[in-house]
Amino acid sequence: MKKILIALFALTSVVNAQTVKLKGSDTVLPLAQKEAEQFNKSGKGKVSVTGGGSGVGIASLIDGTTDIASSSRKIKMDEKLKMQDAGKKYKEVIISKDALSVIVHPSNPVQQLTREQIEGIFTGKIANWKEVGGSDMKIVVYSRETSSGTYEFFKEFVMNRKNYATSVLNMPATGAIVQSVGQTKGAIGYVGMAYDNASVRQLKVSYDKGKTYILPSMATAKNKTYPIIRPLYLYYNVKDEAKIKPFIDFCLSAVGQQIVEKIGYVPLD
């Protein structure tokens, strides 16, 4: 009987040990899920994926409750100090890029904006569409909530580190922004390109003060003419590299990068 007990325990423990846990960014979530789904089919291992946000993923990695943290922003200094305190040497891997689209209601006549105009809208300096060549209509601004990595990237890269207007409506998820902008005529928001759908319209964006305007697309993201693009990260503990690496290698492989493109993210060069 003892042998049976040992065998059962060993069997169930092996099942546990083989499962790599990935937790973090809601932006990375659809990509991580698809990559994990294909990887699990390959028989090289098993990866389970959950969201929660970039900060939650990194906190879980520090605490040892996940094996991989996904993040749509770089790890912060406070988090690095906690990593040090927890004796963790981590590794950062960029698995893909994500182009952020600035979206409006399809009926909005405005087709394009400069970075400075977008900054003005999100900081509250520009409050009516007629100030940027549109109709006389109040601008309703949607953003992600403050804990989101996307929120921070947009603030750093598009808003030139300026602060969001207090009137900005913070949404808990990217899908909620798409839905809200699609239902509100004067609305504007930003989402990962993978989330765009027919209920909203993408704007062309200029980063050279109006000389050229670029529409976000896979082609313009890949040839780097579209400017609002950011890397997506995976972080893991170097100590666990042997267990993690097959999945990382899969994500970076040709097959993994095909998945990236297929679901609307930008593959690595």
Add this chain to the structure above:
Amino acid sequence: MNKKNTKTIVKITAILLLNVLSVGSFAQIIEMPETLEDKIDTLYNRTEALMSDMDYIKKLKFSGYVQAQYQLADTAGAKGNSYAGGAFDANVNNRFSIRRSRIKMTYDNNDEFGNTITQIVMQMDLFSSGTAVIRDFYGKFTDPWTHWFGIKAGAMDKPFGYEVTYSSGTRETPERGRMSQLLFPGEKDFGAQFVIQPVKQSRFNFFKLETGLYNGTGVLNNDFDKKKDWISRLSFFKSNFNETVKYSGGLSYYNGGHKYGTKNNYELSTLANGAKSWMLKDSNTTNLTKIGKAIYYGVDAQVSIDWKGGLSTFRAEGIMGQQPGTAKSSATPRTLVAEDLYLRNFKGAYLYFVQNILHTHHNIIVKYDIYDPNTDVKGTEIVSNLTSSDIKYSTLGIGYLFNYDQNWKFLIYKDFVKNESTGLSGYTTDVKKDNVLTFRIQYTFNKYQ
């Protein structure tokens, strides 16, 4: 089925359940509904109930740590060094102890956007002082409209400087410096605090103001005078764009005091032979109602840099002001003193350097602190009219910290203590044999949740 078989089945079931639960799956024996729709409904209802329970459970967090240590002093009694975790008994030059054994419970009630509106924190030290002692027990309410303003009340940290409020479970040295221990013995106090911290969307998000009124007697003693201590700190924190440098700092102010224990009012004077002495200024009975003022001014700064060699952290803090004390102690009195009160001008500072080596488990620590409890006397001016509590000390600490994982830390640290040479018997030169070597093991749980 005999008893042995029953036992075996129970064992198998328990092991299977244990392993199944450890992968986060829950299996229950339930009656099978008749249709797929029923099954989905049942599953949905059960998941909803589970989620509801989880939301409740997630509001409560438990964390804690235990510090067990062995210390070796240069001599029994280690004269001059009671700041390395308490004085050594006269016949003791080495000892085992549990320095701290903390358990902390935090209850967070958040709004729908994840902002914490109500927070209740209780922290106890369970064993190290021989009995269970409350360290923190406070509630914090943050305004649910702007989230800028908060009120804290109960037993909590005094918001002064950096080292006093920096957790002993995270600090890289075994103890706070002599200055912090003398000015803020026990660190905690009963009081009420007002906090202003702009929300993340604000351009002023980088600063925080904490200001409050406290008993000034610590959490183990009742207050004994009308005077409440007003303590404030204005702090800021920033990181660079690439998140490779973090810098922070603050300005602190303390306005408190201690009731006179006698009607005698002293001032420091210079004697004909050049020595300094406390001289009786007056003995009016009205002095018994007077408060000897404690006024501190503090400034602190911290920088952390991430580079190829690892994370480097520098911390510095300076405090100066006036401190009421007794003839034999310049520490903040926590009970009503029944003896003469002396007001000393003091100043002190420390500098920390923590170098993580190549982003590994290994860390080197160097700390230097200096504290002059009475800046109006120095060297041979300190004679028999004054006491060892007027002597300036400096301490150089060198240590090695091994952060094994999120649970275990191992620390080796040595304090090299130096006192100024005075005219006081026993302190005419540096007391050489008062250094202390500490070996510490720390076990932590749920720290980063």
